[in-house]
Amino acid sequence: MADFKIPKATAKRLPLYYRYLNFLHNAGKEKVSSTELSEAVKVDSATIRRDFSYFGALGKRGYGYDVDSLLAFFAKTLNQDHLTNVALIGVGNLGHALLNYNFRQTNSVRISAAFDVNPDITGTIQSGVPIYPMDELETQLKDQQIDIVILTVPTQAAQDITDRLTKAGVHGILNFTPLRISVPDTVRVQNVDLVNELQTLIYFIDHYSNRPKEEAKQ
Numbered sequence: 147m148a149d150f151k152i153p154k155a156t157a158k159r160l161p162l163y164y165r166y167l168n169f170l171h172n173a174g175k176e177k178v179s180s181t182e183l184s185e186a187v188k189v190d191s192a193t194i195r196r197d198f199s200y201f202g203a204l205g206k207r208g209y210g211y212d213v214d215s216l217l218a219f220f221a222k223t224l225n226q227d228h229l230t231n232v233a234l235i236g237v238g239n240l241g242h243a244l245l246n247y248n249f250r251q252t253n254s255v256r257i258s259a260a261f262d263v264n265p266d267i268t269g270t271i272q273s274g275v276p277i278y279p280m281d282e283l284e285t286q287l288k289d290q291q292i293d294i295v296i297l298t299v300p301t302q303a304a305q306d307i308t309d310r311l312t313k314a315g316v317h318g319i320l321n322f323t324p325l326r327i328s329v330p331d332t333v334r335v336q337n338v339d340l341v342n343e344l345q346t347l348i349y350f351i352d353h354y355s356n357r358p359k360e361e362a363k364q
């Protein structure tokens with residue numbers, strides 16, 4: 147990201163805006179209003195205008211936003227204008243699915259190296275990505291200049307690996323394990339928890355849905 151500070155909630159919405167702007171660009175659209183954006187990304191237009199205001203005057207009243215310049219701006223802000231290589235540690239059920247997916251939606255992020263302790267898979271290439279043994283972790287991360295890692299190992303292995311990653315100079319960990327890993331201030335952790343997401347969804351449906359109460363209980 148560019149080095150100015152924006153609120154975390156705004157930062158989280160940027161990829162959403164970026165994806166829709168890309169869609170508009172590919173459809174040949176030159177202008178978009180905040181109302182139109184709002185309907186597409188399901189964020190209210192006042193929030194969109196406020197989000198955009200953090201980046202300076204990007205839109206004009208009654209005219210909307212210029213798609214290409216917004217897109218170029220967000221691409222730069224989100225570092226979409228260059229390729230980020232990430233590593234994946236733990237090529238089991240989940241790791242394998244992520245390798246197979248490998249962020250096909252975007253050209254700016256890809257898993258370029260994977261690591262595991264299982265000798266049956268180390269030394270092989272899966273979905274085009276080489277699987278290295280864990281004793282090559284530090285050298286490969288350094289040689290490939292990787293400083294972002296996806297962690298899909300069993301819980302009990304997560305902290306030791308995190309400590310190694312921290313020592314190796316990694317700056318970001320996308321943590322799929324249920325363990326809340328400890329890291330120094332120099333490392334940012336993003337936790338992904340599908341159970342949490344589902345429970346949040348269920349909570350919102352139960353408490354904020356417009357469905358009649360009786361139907362919601364079934």
Ligand SMILES: NC(=O)c1ccc[n+]([C@@H]2O[C@H](COP(=O)([O-])OP(=O)(O)OC[C@H]3O[C@@H](n4cnc5c(N)ncnc54)[C@H](O)[C@@H]3O)[C@@H](O)[C@H]2O)c1
Pocket residue numbers: 235236237238239240241261262263264280298299300301303307321322323324338339340341
């Ligand atoms: N966040 C979520 O929503 C979500 C969903 C599913 C699974 N998970 C978590 O993701 C993790 C992986 O789940 P899974 O079902 O793929 O498990 P899995 O057992 O299929 O895969 C784990 C892989 O990690 C490897 N491994 C074990 N110890 C290692 C070590 N010290 N270093 C490197 N690799 C090691 C194993 O060889 C295996 O390939 C678990 O912690 C699980 O709880 C999270």
